[in-house]
Amino acid sequence: MNVQLVGRHDVVSAAPAARPAILEVEDLHIAFPSRLGPREVVRGISFTIGAGEILAIVGESGSGKSVTARALVGLAGSGAELRARSLRLSGHDGEARSLTELSERQWSKIRGREIGFVLQDALVSLDPLRRIGREVGEPLLTHGLVPRAEIGKEVETLLARVGIPDPVVRAAQYPHELSGGLRQRALIASALAARPRLLIADEPTTALDVTVQQQILSVFQALAKAGHGILLITHDLAVAAQLADRIAVMQNGELVETGPAREVLRKPRHAYTQRLLSAVPSAATRGRWLSTSGARPVKAEPERSQPILALRDIAVRFTRPDRSVTHAANGVSLHVYPGETLGIVGESGSGKTTIGKVALALRPPDAGEVLFRGQAWSQLSERQRRPLRRHVQTIVQDPLNSFDPRYAVERIIEQPLLLHTDLGKAARSARVRELIQLVNLPSDVLDRRPTALSGGQRQRVSIAQALASEPDLLICDEPVSALDVTTQAQVLDLLIALQNRLGLAMLFISHDLGVIRHMSDRIAVMKDGVIVETGAAEEVFDAPKHDYTRRLLEAVPRL
Amino acid sequence: MPGWLASVLPAGLRRLGVIVAVLWGAATITFVAVKAIPGDPVAVLTGGENIVDAAEREALVRQFGLDQPLPVQYLRYIGQALLGDFGDSYQYRQPVIEVIGEAAGPTLQLAGTAMALALGFAFVNALATAGRRKGLRTVLAGLELAVLSTPVYWVGLLLLTVFSFYLGWFPIIGGEGLPALVLPATALSLPLAALLGQVLRDGLEEALLQPFALTVRTRGVSETQLRLRHALRHAALAVSTLTGTLFAGVLAGSILTETVFGRAGIGQITLQAIKTRDMPLLLGLVMLSALVSVSINLLVDALYLLIDPRLRRAPR
Numbered sequence: 001m002n003v004q005l006v007g008r009h010d011v012v013s014a015a016p017a018a019r020p021a022i023l024e025v026e027d028l029h030i031a032f033p034s035r036l037g038p039r040e041v042v043r044g045i046s047f048t049i050g051a052g053e054i055l056a057i058v059g060e061s062g063s064g065k066s067v068t069a070r071a072l073v074g075l076a077g078s079g080a081e082l083r084a085r086s087l088r089l090s091g092h093d094g095e096a097r098s099l100t101e102l103s104e105r106q107w108s109k110i111r112g113r114e115i116g117f118v119l120q121d122a123l124v125s126l127d128p129l130r131r132i133g134r135e136v137g138e139p140l141l142t143h144g145l146v147p148r149a150e151i152g153k154e155v156e157t158l159l160a161r162v163g164i165p166d167p168v169v170r171a172a173q174y175p176h177e178l179s180g181g182l183r184q185r186a187l188i189a190s191a192l193a194a195r196p197r198l199l200i201a202d203e204p205t206t207a208l209d210v211t212v213q214q215q216i217l218s219v220f221q222a223l224a225k226a227g228h229g230i231l232l233i234t235h236d237l238a239v240a241a242q243l244a245d246r247i248a249v250m251q252n253g254e255l256v257e258t259g260p261a262r263e264v265l266r267k268p269r270h271a272y273t274q275r276l277l278s279a280v281p282s283a284a285t286r287g288r289w290l291s292t293s294g295a296r297p298v299k300a301e302p303e304r305s306q307p308i309l310a311l312r313d314i315a316v317r318f319t320r321p322d323r324s325v326t327h328a329a330n331g332v333s334l335h336v337y338p339g340e341t342l343g344i345v346g347e348s349g350s351g352k353t354t355i356g357k358v359a360l361a362l363r364p365p366d367a368g369e370v371l372f373r374g375q376a377w378s379q380l381s382e383r384q385r386r387p388l389r390r391h392v393q394t395i396v397q398d399p400l401n402s403f404d405p406r407y408a409v410e411r412i413i414e415q416p417l418l419l420h421t422d423l424g425k426a427a428r429s430a431r432v433r434e435l436i437q438l439v440n441l442p443s444d445v446l447d448r449r450p451t452a453l454s455g456g457q458r459q460r461v462s463i464a465q466a467l468a469s470e471p472d473l474l475i476c477d478e479p480v481s482a483l484d485v486t487t488q489a490q491v492l493d494l495l496i497a498l499q500n501r502l503g504l505a506m507l508f509i510s511h512d513l514g515v516i517r518h519m520s521d522r523i524a525v526m527k528d529g530v531i532v533e534t535g536a537a538e539e540v541f542d543a544p545k546h547d548y549t550r551r552l553l554e555a556v557p558r559l
Numbered sequence: 560m561p562g563w564l565a566s567v568l569p570a571g572l573r574r575l576g577v578i579v580a581v582l583w584g585a586a587t588i589t590f591v592a593v594k595a596i597p598g599d600p601v602a603v604l605t606g607g608e609n610i611v612d613a614a615e616r617e618a619l620v621r622q623f624g625l626d627q628p629l630p631v632q633y634l635r636y637i638g639q640a641l642l643g644d645f646g647d648s649y650q651y652r653q654p655v656i657e658v659i660g661e662a663a664g665p666t667l668q669l670a671g672t673a674m675a676l677a678l679g680f681a682f683v684n685a686l687a688t689a690g691r692r693k694g695l696r697t698v699l700a701g702l703e704l705a706v707l708s709t710p711v712y713w714v715g716l717l718l719l720t721v722f723s724f725y726l727g728w729f730p731i732i733g734g735e736g737l738p739a740l741v742l743p744a745t746a747l748s749l750p751l752a753a754l755l756g757q758v759l760r761d762g763l764e765e766a767l768l769q770p771f772a773l774t775v776r777t778r779g780v781s782e783t784q785l786r787l788r789h790a791l792r793h794a795a796l797a798v799s800t801l802t803g804t805l806f807a808g809v810l811a812g813s814i815l816t817e818t819v820f821g822r823a824g825i826g827q828i829t830l831q832a833i834k835t836r837d838m839p840l841l842l843g844l845v846m847l848s849a850l851v852s853v854s855i856n857l858l859v860d861a862l863y864l865l866i867d868p869r870l871r872r873a874p875r
Contacts, residue, residue, distance in 0.1 A: 070773075073776075073777050075773065075776055075777065104782075107779075108779045108780070108781055109779065110779070111776065111777050111778060111779035112777060112778035112779035112780075113779055115777075116777075117773075117774070117777030117778075119770055119773060119774055119777075121770070124769060124770045124771060125770045125771055125773070125774045126771055126774065127771045127774075127775065127789050128771070128867075128868075128869060129789075129792045129793065129866065129867060129868065129869075130789070130792075138775070138778050138780065138788075139778040139779065142778055142779050142780050142784070143779060174868040174869070176868075176869050187774070190774070190778070191777075193778075194778075194779070
């Protein structure tokens with residue numbers, strides 16, 4: 001697959017001017033009204049997309065990339081003010097239209113018909129109450145392209161075109177009855193229905209597992225080959241690297257760097273692009289910091305005599321509403337040794353979160369047992385376990401849900417101190433300040449409520465709270481999955497620094513192979529409730545033994 | 560047995576069990592309440608105390624089964640109630656079921672019309688103002704608040720004064736047919752429309768914020784079509800629950816409207832039954848209202864399944 005891609009890039013760089021432009025954007029500004037006057041979120045960006053070309057706009061949340069995409073179909077939001085030297089779309093008839101100063105009626109003729117739009121996560125982006133067939137056929141109906149009686153037939157063709165097997169069956173189903181991958185294909189089919197030449201895809205693979213993501217990316221590749229121009233909006237540099245002909249890097253509403261994909265990724269000129277690229281965890285980043293340059297101190301080899309946490313033959317079963325039984329874990333045995341990081345990687349539904357819950361003794365296993373420091377853990381009663389709980393703490397994906405929204409940060413971090421220590425008020429306050437320093441937060445966040453913090457700050461507070469009871473083991477379940485790449489880099493660096501300093505053991509659960517590889521000493525690969533492969537990080541990644549591990553590794557887009 | 564039946568049947572049977580239990584509970588509570596209220600039923604039967612002599616009194620007591628021990632009375636009452644027989648009304652001297660049947664017609668007519676009117680107002684109002692037309696929205700929201708905080712009888716009197724006394728368009732009291740229905744139905748529907756309108760508008764606005772609404776807009780679908788084709792169905796979930804509850808409430812609370820507009824109906828006979836302590840009729844009325852709310856609940860649940868495919872359990 002990679003070989004093929006390199007070939008395509010070569011063609012692009014050889015003859016970039018040969019393509020007729022479908023979309024030309026020149027000096028686009030978007031502003032929203034605010035109490036302090038208009039606030040510009042997009043500041044003078046320019047780009048073009050040719051037929052058969054994929055342009056990726058890459059940036060972090062708040063960079064203005066989604067607003068840009070929406071502005072191109074006149075849906076930037078209420079009150080949005082658009083200004084551009086030129087905003088030209090070449091339509092079906094080959095005639096150029098200006099997209100500035102359009103009425104709502106004129107826009108409705110552009111949307112769907114001239115520009116197809118694909119959003120992320122089709123579970124919520126398709127109307128959950130309507131059948132797939134009606135959703136996919138809606139643009140045909142709206143633009144009156146085919147007689148009503150023939151829409152069904154056309155929908156089948158569309159579904160088949162994006163690689164959905166059994167289109168007749170699928171068209172009669174509802175979104176929740178389809179897998180994530182099929183749903184996303186159906187969403188693409190609906191964007192293609194009215195045969196637009198330009199497709200805009202806003203984070204089209206973000207909610208998907210890597211193997212499914214790979215399939216969706218190849219659908220886009222095929223569409224570009226068929227002559228569609230595609231604007232890809234993504235936060236994921238690796239996805240952009242695999243799919244795009246050209247990449248535009250967006251920061252604070254400006255395009256800081258634009259160029260052929262290969263050039264931008266191999267020889268980034270702008271400092272921001274360089275920072276973004278070096279923040280992506282991967283094989284190459286093991287043993288160095290992500291958010292700053294420089295090698296990190298080598299960690300002492302963990303002492304592997306007695307495991308701090310041992311899972312023995314764990315089985316967990318769920319009974320679905322239709323009475324079928326799902327094995328979320330089946331015969332899972334794991335050991336975590338003091339001071340080491342064990343990474344658990346797997347796709348959604350593989351059972352990795354269940355294992356985390358069993359390790360935390362939040363869910364009793366249906367079979368097998370968990371030992372903590374060689375002593376009974378899962379088999380204790382909650383009353384017996386409570387005094388030991390301070391030794392095992394957890395960090396979750398979005399701590400906002402686990403913080404009391406009415407508590408200020410100080411009170412949040414104070415809770416475990418009240419529970420697990422007998423410190424006085426002054427001592428607690430001093431300890432909270434120590435902890436907040438430990439996670440590199442300024443002390444003025446102590447008065448704020450969780451909703452007033454950024455995602456990265458919230459995750460630091462969550463780490464401080466976990467560290468308050470001086471645990472020996474941290475169970476991290478997707479701790480950086482909701483964060484931007486530069487923030488993710490800072491949080492991962494923090495976790496490693498704390499591990500080195502405090503000798504923490506970590507059970508690190510993630511779907512992201514790059515993050516797992518960067519963080520873990522040893523790795524366990526999970527699939528359908530079973531550990532298919534386990535070993536030292538280098539071994540598993542460099543010489544995978546199991547078929548599934550190999551497939552997983554191949555599916556990961558590379559920079 | 561076809562697959563869908565196999566999945567629906569157990570749930571259906573469970574529901575039926577619940578319905579029976581609710582009705583039985585309602586019947587029992589009423590029975591206990593009636594027996595606990597002091598007063599001589601024979602006096603009610605005859606229209607006053609000491610009018611009849613001992614022999615006649617004896618005959619009446621036997622006729623209505625009041626001479627038997629309480630458990631026997633209870634069992635007989637429950638058994639007959641299950642068959643739809645609540646005995647004879649003391650006051651009307653005819654079977655309770657017939658008395659209720661005669662009165663139910665006008666009440667259902669009134670409640671049904673009011674509900675339909677309310678839904679109509681609510682839909683037009685919500686579709687027009689959800690997430691747009693800020694000025695109109697503010698005016699209508701204010702109106703909703705005003706209507707909601709005004710008692711029905713006052714609105715009724717106001718309507719009567721304007722449309723019957725001054726304009727003479729509609730009959731002042733009683734009457735038959737459509738003209739007699741217009742004012743009471745309108746008076747009854749206004750607060751319902753206000754409440755339904757608020758809930759529907761909230762539901763629409765929430766649906767319009769969902770990601771799928773953005774997808775629909777990017778297809779070139781107009782705002783009105785987006786509401787009709789997509790958002791309305793999402794909003795209908797909350798509205799169907801509320802409509803059910805309100806409808807049951809309208810049926811039960813028809814006393815006020817019927818009194819103000821001088822209409823016959825369930826409200827009137829309920830009032831009479833309470834005034835004269837007509838126990839069999841009262842029991843029948845309580846059972847009726849329990850039955851109505853149980854069936855409305857069942858209907859709403861069925862409507863949920865119809866609206867939201869995610870709630871249908873996958874047949875296997």
